[in-house]
Amino acid sequence: MSLGSIPPKYKVTIDREQCMDCGRCIENCSYGTFRREGDKILIQSRKCTGCLRCVSMCPRDAISLTENPVDYRSHPLWTREAREDIIKQARSGKIILAGMGNASNLPSIFDRLLLDACQVTNPSIDPLREPMELRTYIGKKPSKLEFKKTEAGDVELATKLAPNLKLETPIMIGHMSYGAISLNAHLSMAKAAKETGTFMGTGEGGLHRELYPYQGNMIVQVASGRFGVNVDYLERGAAIEIKIGQGAKPGIGGHLPGEKVSAEVSRTRMIPLGSDAISPAPHHDIYSIEDLVQLVRSLKEATEWKKPVFVKIAAVHNVAAIAAGIARSSADAVVIDGSRGGTGAAPKVFRDHVGIPIEGAIASVDQKLREQGTRNEVSVIASGGIRNSADLAKSIALGADAVYIGTAALISMGCRVCGNCYRGLCPWGIATQRQDLVDRLDPEQGARQVSNLIHAWTLELSELMGAAGINSIESMRGNRDRLRGYMLDEGILEVLDVKNAGA
Amino acid sequence: MCGIIGFIDKTKSPMDGSKIKAALSLMNERGSGDGAGYVAYGIYPDYADCYALHVFFDNMVEPKTKVDEILHRWGTVVHQEEIPTVEQPGLKRVHTPWRYFFKPFDDMIGGKVGSEKDIIKHIVMEVNASIDGALVFSSGKNMGVFKASGWPEEVADFYRIEDYEGYIWLAHNRYPTNSPGWWGGAHPFNLLDWSVVHNGEITSYGTNQRYVEGYGYKCTLLTDTEVVAYLFDLLGRQHELPTKTVVKALAPPFWDEIDRMPPAEEELHRAIRLTYGSALMNGPFAIVVASNEGIVGFTDRIKLRPLVVGENGDKLYISSEESAIRVLDPEVKNIRTPRAGEPIIGRFNA
Numbered sequence: 001m002s003l004g005s006i007p008p009k010y011k012v013t014i015d016r017e018q019c020m021d022c023g024r025c026i027e028n029c030s031y032g033t034f035r036r037e038g039d040k041i042l043i044q045s046r047k048c049t050g051c052l053r054c055v056s057m058c059p060r061d062a063i064s065l066t067e068n069p070v071d072y073r074s075h076p077l078w079t080r081e082a083r084e085d086i087i088k089q090a091r092s093g094k095i096i097l098a099g100m101g102n103a104s105n106l107p108s109i110f111d112r113l114l115l116d117a118c119q120v121t122n123p124s125i126d127p128l129r130e131p132m133e134l135r136t137y138i139g140k141k142p143s144k145l146e147f148k149k150t151e152a153g154d155v156e157l158a159t160k161l162a163p164n165l166k167l168e169t170p171i172m173i174g175h176m177s178y179g180a181i182s183l184n185a186h187l188s189m190a191k192a193a194k195e196t197g198t199f200m201g202t203g204e205g206g207l208h209r210e211l212y213p214y215q216g217n218m219i220v221q222v223a224s225g226r227f228g229v230n231v232d233y234l235e236r237g238a239a240i241e242i243k244i245g246q247g248a249k250p251g252i253g254g255h256l257p258g259e260k261v262s263a264e265v266s267r268t269r270m271i272p273l274g275s276d277a278i279s280p281a282p283h284h285d286i287y288s289i290e291d292l293v294q295l296v297r298s299l300k301e302a303t304e305w306k307k308p309v310f311v312k313i314a315a316v317h318n319v320a321a322i323a324a325g326i327a328r329s330s331a332d333a334v335v336i337d338g339s340r341g342g343t344g345a346a347p348k349v350f351r352d353h354v355g356i357p358i359e360g361a362i363a364s365v366d367q368k369l370r371e372q373g374t375r376n377e378v379s380v381i382a383s384g385g386i387r388n389s390a391d392l393a394k395s396i397a398l399g400a401d402a403v404y405i406g407t408a409a410l411i412s413m414g415c416r417v418c419g420n421c422y423r424g425l426c427p428w429g430i431a432t433q434r435q436d437l438v439d440r441l442d443p444e445q446g447a448r449q450v451s452n453l454i455h456a457w458t459l460e461l462s463e464l465m466g467a468a469g470i471n472s473i474e475s476m477r478g479n480r481d482r483l484r485g486y487m488l489d490e491g492i493l494e495v496l497d498v499k500n501a502g503a
Numbered sequence: 504m505c506g507i508i509g510f511i512d513k514t515k516s517p518m519d520g521s522k523i524k525a526a527l528s529l530m531n532e533r534g535s536g537d538g539a540g541y542v543a544y545g546i547y548p549d550y551a552d553c554y555a556l557h558v559f560f561d562n563m564v565e566p567k568t569k570v571d572e573i574l575h576r577w578g579t580v581v582h583q584e585e586i587p588t589v590e591q592p593g594l595k596r597v598h599t600p601w602r603y604f605f606k607p608f609d610d611m612i613g614g615k616v617g618s619e620k621d622i623i624k625h626i627v628m629e630v631n632a633s634i635d636g637a638l639v640f641s642s643g644k645n646m647g648v649f650k651a652s653g654w655p656e657e658v659a660d661f662y663r664i665e666d667y668e669g670y671i672w673l674a675h676n677r678y679p680t681n682s683p684g685w686w687g688g689a690h691p692f693n694l695l696d697w698s699v700v701h702n703g704e705i706t707s708y709g710t711n712q713r714y715v716e717g718y719g720y721k722c723t724l725l726t727d728t729e730v731v732a733y734l735f736d737l738l739g740r741q742h743e744l745p746t747k748t749v750v751k752a753l754a755p756p757f758w759d760e761i762d763r764m765p766p767a768e769e770e771l772h773r774a775i776r777l778t779y780g781s782a783l784m785n786g787p788f789a790i791v792v793a794s795n796e797g798i799v800g801f802t803d804r805i806k807l808r809p810l811v812v813g814e815n816g817d818k819l820y821i822s823s824e825e826s827a828i829r830v831l832d833p834e835v836k837n838i839r840t841p842r843a844g845e846p847i848i849g850r851f852n853a
C-alpha cells in the first residue's frame with residue numbers, strides 16, 4: 001500500500017507495576033484495544049477511540065491514555081487532521097463519517113457573552129429564600145386577551161388557550177432516536193424527564209413499549225423517513241415535532257446502519273430487521289411552506305387539535321425568514337438546532353462546515369419574529385451545543401423560551417464524546433444495541449444522573465437570575481440588556497443586539 | 504431611592520400645586536437634585552378637547568420648524584405658547600418648554616392608525632426618535648407634565664406649579680443610578696393620558712423594551728421607566744384590558760398562588776402570564792400611574808420598594824412615605840402599606 005497507515009491517534013499504556021491482571025480493560029473495551037496473550041495483556045493503541053471506559057474501570061488506575069505525539073511535521077494549514085482525512089479518502093473514495101458535534105476550532109460566541117449581576121440599587125434576589133419561577137409554557141399564545149361581559153355584568157375571559165406543554169424548568173432533552181441510542185439510554189432520560197417535570201424527544205425511532213409509562217413527558221417526532229409513525233404513536237406523545245433539519249447536518253437526512261437495527265428496533269421503527277434506515281434529505285411531501293402548513297394541520301387534525309406541534313430546523317443562513325414562515329404555519333413552536341448540535345453519524349464535512357452557531361440564529365429569529373409581530377404567539381426552542389447553565393441562561397436572554405440538551409444528557413450518562421457513535425459499539429451502553437453493552441447502563445442510575453444534571457442547571461439558572469434581580473423566567477427571555485459582548489466584533493454584536501462590555 | 508407621591512380627588516375638586524411641592528420636598532433625602540417633576544390632570548379646561556403637547560426644544564429654529572411640519576401634516580394647532588417659567592438660581596435652564604394644543608384631522612385615521620390617539624402616539628414616537636433637539640414629554644388631554652433637572656422646590660418654582668389646579672397630581676423626586684440625570688429622564692413619563700412615576704429599577708427592561716418595540720413604541724429616553732407608560736398604553740388602551748388586569752400582567756401572582764386558585768381564576772391568571780409574559784416587570788419598583796380615569800399604584804412582586812396609601816373621604820394618597828402624605832393632608836386616615844403586587848386603584852365617582 002503506497003499510502004501506508006495513519007499513525008494512531010491515542011497512545012494507551014499500562015503501568016505493569018500497578019496492574020493486577022484482572023482483565024477488566026479487555027472486557028470493557030468494545031473496540032478491542034486490549035487482548036490477552038498468554039499471561040500478558042497486549043495493547044493495540046490504534047483501536048482506541050478515547051472513550052475512556054478502560055481508564056474509568058481499571059481498579060488500579062494503571063492505564064494512561066495520551067494523544068499520540070504528532071508524527072507529521074507540524075503545519076498551521078495542513079493540520080494532522082487535514083492530512084489524515086485526505087489519506088483516508090485517497091484510500092476509500094468515500095464520504096468521511098463522524099459522530100457527535102462540530103469539532104472544528106471556531107471560537108464559541110457563548111464564551112464571549114457575559115451575564116449581568118446587580119449591586120446596591122437593585123437588590124439581587126436570594127433563590128433560597130425568595131420564590132424563583134422557572135416554569136415555562138411551550139406552545140401557541142394569544143397575541144392579546146379578550147374579555148366578555150356575563151349577564152350578571154361580570155367580566156369573564158373569552159380567549160381560550162391553545163394546548164401548551166408545562167415545563168418546570170426550561171431544559172428539555174432533545175430528540176435522539178431509539179436505534180441510534182439504546183433502550184436503557186432512552187429509559188434513563190425518560191425517567192429523568194418525568195422526575196424533573198420536563199420533556200424528552202423520541203427522535204425518529206418510534207416509541208418503545210417500555211417508554212409508554214413516560215409518554216406524558218415525551219415529544220414524538222415525525223421525520224422524513226416516517227419511521228414508527230402511526231396514529232397510535234402520535235396520540236401517545238404530549239406534543240409532536242416535525243423534523244426538517246438537524247444542526248449537525250443541515251440539508252441531509254438521517255442514516256441508521258443496518259447493524260443497529262435489532263429485532264426490537266425493527267419492531268419499534270416499523271422497518272425490516274437488519275435493514276439500513278435512511279431518512280431522505282427532504283420530506284417528500286414538503287417542497288414549500290404551504291406543504292409544511294398542510295402537514296402541521298394534518299397532524300393536528302389526526303390528534304384532534306389537542307397537542308402542540310413543533311417544527312425543528314437547522315440553523316442556516318436564512319434561518320430567521322424560515323422561522324418566520326414556520327411561525328405563521330400553525331406550528332406552536334419552532335426549534336432551532338445550531339451548528340454545534342450532536343449526531344450519531346454525519347458526513348464530517350457537514351458536521352464541521354454547514355450551518356451557523358445557535359447564538360446568532362436565536363438572536364436573529366427572535367428579532368425577525370418580533371418585527372413580524374408573531375414572537376409572542378410561538379415558542380422558540382434553542383439547541384445545539386448547550387454545555388452548561390450559562391449557555392442556557394444566555395440562550396434565554398437571546399430570546400429562547402427553552403433549550404433542548406442532547407450531548408450534555410449523554411455525557412451525564414457516561415458518554416466521553418469519543419465521537420464513534422456511528423459504529424454501534426459504544427462502551428458506555430449509550431449509542432449501541434449490543435445487549436451486553438446496553439446492559440452496562442442501568443436505567444435507574446442513568447435516570448438519577450440525568451435528573452441530577454437538570455436539577456443542578458436549574459439551580460444555577462435560578463442563582464444567575466437572582467443575581468440579576470430577576471425572579472421569573474419571562475423577564476429573562478429576550479432580555480439582551482442583561483448580556484454584554486466581550487471581544488466580539490461589531491458585526492456579531494449587531495446580530496446579537498448586545499452592547500459591548502462596559503457599555 | 505427616589506420619592507414618589509400621587510393624589511386623586513374622586514369628586515374632581517381641584518387642589519393647587521403648592522402642597523404637592525411641599526410634600527415632595529419633604530422627601531429630599533430620596534433625591535439627588537438631578538431631577539424632579541409633576542403632573543396634574545384637569546389643568547387645561549379651556550382646551551379640554553385638545554391634546555396638550557409639552558415639548559422641550561433645544562432651540563426655537565430648526566427643531567421647532569420640524570415639529571410644526573409634522574403637526575401640520577396630522578392636524579391643527581389650536582393654540583401654542585411657551586410654558587411660563589421663572590428662572591431659578593440653582594436650576595440650569597437647558598431647554599425651552601413649549602406647549603401646543605393640538606387637534607388631529609379626523610380623515611387621517613385609517614389603516615394601522617385606528618384612532619386619534621394612534622395619531623398622537625405616532626407623532627410622539629416620530630418626534631422623539633427622529634428630531635434632534637425636540638422631545639415631546641407630555642401628550643394627553645387636559646393634563647400636563649412639568650419636569651426638569653433640579654430639586655423639587657426649584658422645579659416647582661421654575662414652572663410656578665402652585666398656579667395650576669388639578670384633581671390628580673403625581674410628583675417625583677429623582678436619585679438616578681442607572682441612567683443620566685437630564686430633563687427628559689426626569690419623571691413623570693407620559694404618553695397620551697398615561698403618566699408614570701416610579702421608584703426603583705426594572706431588571707426586565709430588556710424584555711419589556713423588545714416587547715413594546717414590536718408594537719411601534721420607541722424607547723428613546725435612556726431610562727427604564729418610559730416603558731411602563733408604553734406598557735399601560737398597549738395593554739390598557741390598545742388591548743382594552745381593565746386596569747386591574749394590566750397590573751396583574753405587570754406584577755402577576757406567583758405560580759404557587761395561581762395553582763391554588765379556583766379553576767376560573769386560575770385559568771385567567773395563567774392566561775395573563777402566558778399572553779403577557781413579556782410585559783411582566785421584574786426588579787424592585789413602586790409605581791403610580793395616572794390617566795383620565797384615575798390613578799393606580801402597585802409595587803413589585805416581592806415588595807422591594809416602599810409604598811404607603813392613605814385616604815380621607817374622597818381623597819386617596821399614595822406615596823413612598825407616610826410623612827409626605829401627612830404634609831398633603833394632616834387629617835389623613837386609613838394609612839396602610841399594600842401587599843406586593845396589589846393594585847391600589849382610585850377612580851372618579853360616577
Ligand code: SF4
Pocket residue numbers: 014018019020021022023024025026041057058059060061062063
Ligand atoms: S483493568 Fe487495569 S488492573 Fe485490570 S488488567 Fe486492565 S490495566 Fe490491569
Ligand code: SF4
Pocket residue numbers: 051099100410414415416417418419420421422425426427428430431
Ligand atoms: S455515545 Fe458512546 S460512542 Fe458516542 S461519543 Fe459517547 S461514548 Fe463515544
